[in-house]
Amino acid sequence: MNTVDQQTALEQAARKRIKDSHALDSDADRLSDFYRGWASSYDSDVSRDGYCGPMIVAELAGAVQTAYLSRQRAAIAVLDAGCGTGLVGVELERLGFRSIDGFDLSVEMAERARQTRVYRNVRGDVDLNGSLSDHSSASYDITVSCGVFTLGHVRPDALRELARVTRPNGFVIVSTRKSYAETASFEDEVRSLQNAGILIPAQRLNDGRYVAEEDAHYWVFKVPKKDSSPADERP
16 A cells, blocks of 8 residues: 555544544443544544644634733633643643643543643543533633534533633633534524523634534633623623
């Protein structure tokens, strides 16, 4: 097999693993087992597929900090929810964020993230489809999540927990694959949380670059003060 054929075979194998991960029905045990086997090749696989979501999410966090948060970037507390191997954390650190925590369902992926040395704390075995009981309310200035609101992974109602752990006047930034946003009622959940005064949509980038075969939407939400109605708050 020549070099071109080898590269093509690797790309096809990477895309198959990515596709297979979308058929896990948000089942924690199946997801854990799948990522246990994928952790060692995950970074190279998604790189072959042109994965640029982590860079875009981190850049949005940087823009939000510059525009709305007065403290120095190094002092901004950031939670990387579903951090995987740490791709978002590495981008955040490159932009000057220094107080970054992360968690992931996969213990093996979380260990890869820990090895990047850009996080203060990293936890594995944390299911974003459940309650984040080990995370106190209003703990973070910015909460980011890239690559988890995708088919077979995290349900839209996890947004509520991301809002809970984010401070009032803080921000939640997430990506959603287009196929996920269109089939998982993500916008319905956004409207529900907005009507309840839990999150306020501040910015949405439609059809942004994500991976080679599919774009994504990028969402920026503001967490309002509890004594304010959604109509009273503007990002």
